[in-house]
Amino acid sequence: MPALEASLNESGKDKLLKEVEHASDLGEIHYLRQQDPKGLGHAVLRAKTHVGNDPFAVLLGDDLIDESEDLLERMIEVQQATGGSVVALMEVPQEQISAYGCADITVVDGEDYVQVNGLVEKPAPEDAPSNLAIIGRYVLHPEIFEILENTPPGRGDEIQLTDAMQTIADKGDQAHGMYGVVFKGRRFDTGDKLSYLKANIVLACERGDLGPDLRAWVKDFAKDLQD
Numbered sequence: 001m002p003a004l005e006a007s008l009n010e011s012g013k014d015k016l017l018k019e020v021e022h023a024s025d026l027g028e029i030h031y032l033r034q035q036d037p038k039g040l041g042h043a044v045l046r047a048k049t050h051v052g053n054d055p056f057a058v059l060l061g062d063d064l065i066d067e068s069e070d071l072l073e074r075m076i077e078v079q080q081a082t083g084g085s086v087v088a089l090m091e092v093p094q095e096q097i098s099a100y101g102c103a104d105i106t107v108v109d110g111e112d113y114v115q116v117n118g119l120v121e122k123p124a125p126e127d128a129p130s131n132l133a134i135i136g137r138y139v140l141h142p143e144i145f146e147i148l149e150n151t152p153p154g155r156g157d158e159i160q161l162t163d164a165m166q167t168i169a170d171k172g173d174q175a176h177g178m179y180g181v182v183f184k185g186r187r188f189d190t191g192d193k194l195s196y197l198k199a200n201i202v203l204a205c206e207r208g209d210l211g212p213d214l215r216a217w218v219k220d221f222a223k224d225l226q227d
């Protein structure tokens with residue numbers, strides 16, 4: 001039994017022990033340190049030996065999407081249906097597009113996913129091909145690893161996952177295809193301090209345990225702010 005569980009067990013903290021055990025039962029966790037800050041593409045490439053030759057998901061932790069949303073499930077279905085790579089996209093106000101990767105897409109008749117024709121990392125609003133931003137969810141075909149190995153540093157002198165996905169789109173039939181799922185649900189960019197604070201309040205207000213007291217407190221606090 002790992003040290004934390006053993007200590008909780010010894011001190012009879014059964015409720016905490018159950019919570020820790022539940023978290024460990026969710027999956028097997030392997031950690032890798034990126035070592036050098038050479039970009040998201042480089043970070044993903046570091047996971048190659050753990051992933052092997054299967055499609056895999058990349059979830060950027062600062063893009064918080066509530067578990068009640070089925071975005072990732074939908075992306076996995078699209079990956080299975082198309083056999084390609086799938087990126088999550090979301091409409092943002094045009095002036096915010098320079099904070100994101102941006103996609104040029106074509107609607108696929110009769111489907112709720114789109115074909116990605118091109119991707120550009122953090123374009124100026126006037127150069128952006130659309131207002132569809134890449135949000136931090138990807139379900140990728142393992143062909144991305146070889147492409148990343150051959151992707152030179154791009155924007156910010158970093159190896160960009162966006163550039164590797166652009167290569168898949170460019171390759172057409174020579175690759176397995178690049179698709180997008182347009183997300184219309186709720187997302188918090190917790191890499192932004194204000195949005196991080198809002199996420200904590202909004203999601204905590206919805207919880208059964210903390211919600212009632214927190215909502216009452218927020219209302220009270222807001223009254224004082226109006227003075």
Ligand code: G1P
Nearest residue numbers: 040063099100101134135136162
């Ligand atoms: C990364 C990606 C970018 C994407 C964003 C989503 O950028 O490079 O394409 O739009 O995540 O959060 P970062 O936020 O790491 O600068």
